[in-house]
Amino acid sequence: MGWLEGEVALITGGGSGLGLALVERFLEEGASVAVLQRSREKVDALKARFGDRIVTVAGDVANFADNVRAVEATVERFGKLDCFIGNAGIWDHYADIVNMSGEQLEKAFDEIMGINTKSLILGAKAALNALIASNGSIIFTLSNSALYSAGGGPIYTASKHAGVGVMKELAYELAPKVRVNAVAPSGMNVNIKGAASLGQENLGLLDARDPEKIGRGMPLGFLPEPEDMTGSYVLLASRANNRPLTGVLINADCGLGIRGLRQPRAGFFDE
Secondary structure, three states: OOOOOOOEEEEEOOOOHHHHHHHHHHHHOOOEEEEEEOOHHHHHHHHHHHHHHEEEEEOOOOOHHHHHHHHHHHHHHHOOOOEEEEOOOOOOOOOOOOOOOHHHHHHHHHHHHHHHHHHHHHHHHHHHHHHHHHOOEEEEEOOHHHOOOOOOOHHHHHHHHHHHHHHHHHHHHHOOOOEEEEEEEOOOOOOOEOOHHHOOOOOEOOOOOOHHHHHHOOOOOOOOOHHHHHHHHHHHHOOOOOOOOOOOEEEEOOOHHHHOOOOOOOOOOOO
């Protein structure tokens, strides 16, 4: 019997990368799973892969009505919701304040903060009544950029730092009915895309980077696969193993915090 037998989870951004790995792992652990995913192509791929085993909803995580539709579809199919996982996100390919124009900053802020941060609050609100009814939990996917500089540009870093604040505040506001926690993964062997407002919507993190080289630079000496990160979510979603944990951030950074990211400076002030 798995750790999540009989539980129901809604995962945003479950069509690829870490989100897809979470779908697979939660199913393996006995959970019923629903996914809110923006890409129609990925929604179709999920349906082809999992069939009626999961519920799929095409929608924008930064839109409240789409989050409500996803929750309603989940409850209609499975009768309840035990865990909301706010996982969808985009990167910014280290877009720094020196080299972005003011117009780019303004547009990128709205897009990145909407997908990475506003979506957490909207998703939690949409799922709230169902989670209160089940005494369930919320888990947010953050990043090493929720804790350190140099994991992205100022907007991406701000969006992930803000996610820590959202998690802590909701853990305070929703206790004792709903547990709220987060996981902050290091970089992974996942080709996360950038912001459309910066012309990066088709540019993946690994498109111009060697995964093996990145892995050799990690303190633990490897670049994690998305599957390597799923255990923390299973722990946080498990009622038997997570009863006392709320307001907790699991820093799954492969040791980056003890060594530092060692990214070069943006370059504007270098001699």
